[in-house]
Amino acid sequence: MFKNKVALVTGGTSGIGYGISKQFLENGAKVIAIYRNDEKKAINAKNQLSKLGDFSIINADITNENQIKKVFSSISQLDYLVNCAGISNEDYIDKLSLNQIKETLDVNLIGKIICCRCALPLLKKSKSAVVINIASRFAERPLPTCIPYTTSMAAIVMLSKNLALEWAPHKIRVNTVSPSLTLTPLTKKLYTKEEIIETAKKNPLNRLGEVEDTANAVMFLCSDKASYINGENLSVNGGILLV
Numbered sequence: 001m002f003k004n005k006v007a008l009v010t011g012g013t014s015g016i017g018y019g020i021s022k023q024f025l026e027n028g029a030k031v032i033a034i035y036r037n038d039e040k041k042a043i044n045a046k047n048q049l050s051k052l053g054d055f056s057i058i059n060a061d062i063t064n065e066n067q068i069k070k071v072f073s074s075i076s077q078l079d080y081l082v083n084c085a086g087i088s089n090e091d092y093i094d095k096l097s098l099n100q101i102k103e104t105l106d107v108n109l110i111g112k113i114i115c116c117r118c119a120l121p122l123l124k125k126s127k128s129a130v131v132i133n134i135a136s137r138f139a140e141r142p143l144p145t146c147i148p149y150t151t152s153m154a155a156i157v158m159l160s161k162n163l164a165l166e167w168a169p170h171k172i173r174v175n176t177v178s179p180s181l182t183l184t185p186l187t188k189k190l191y192t193k194e195e196i197i198e199t200a201k202k203n204p205l206n207r208l209g210e211v212e213d214t215a216n217a218v219m220f221l222c223s224d225k226a227s228y229i230n231g232e233n234l235s236v237n238g239g240i241l242l243v
Helices: 015-026 039-049 065-073 098-125 147-170 185-190 193-201 211-222
Strands: 006-010 030-035 055-059 080-083 130-134 173-179 233-236
Touching: 006 015, 006 098, 015 030, 015 039, 015 080, 015 211, 030 039, 039 055, 065 098, 080 098, 098 130, 098 147, 130 147, 130 211, 147 173, 173 211, 211 233
Parallel strands: 006 030, 006 080, 030 055, 080 130, 130 173, 173 233
Antiparallel strands: none
């Protein structure tokens, strides 16, 4: 489906980002993954995913514009940009330090803006350019003790809508994918098995999201089958926002 195409995935060596990188490779694309921390995990991802196709990793901080400029200047082709990297500092707003608040906004929002700005010259050259920004179900639902996170998620959705309008003349589509709580190695560390089961019971489909659920949505939005979908937020949450 994506033969001779190039995708760049931020946070593409772990969790949901890893799943997205994997599916791009399985569908024939060349994949470049940006990671900031955990070099051991990134190298392990490279060892595993390189078995599927052309997969490379780059260590860079998406909040550092100079570093990201260097990343994109080293690339000759880009068809798909998936901004998946994100963090969350959780506590009541008066308990969080200003640095924690800024860090969350910088990584989740400013980092995406930097990547989009730096990717634009390459995306303009592509005949099938697509940008996917990964947000969260909390783009639409408030959550006490997570104000910086939920605020950044809502801003990501609006960022995508604005970019969709700005970049439509260049034939670049921009959409958002907003998953609910997803089973990843990190999720399994943060929650006990019992907590995961109880959380799953609250979902109309009686389960948590799988990495593949979000990756499938990204593949669809990047495909020609979604060629008339622009500026949308695709919720991948099992219907949890309905209850």
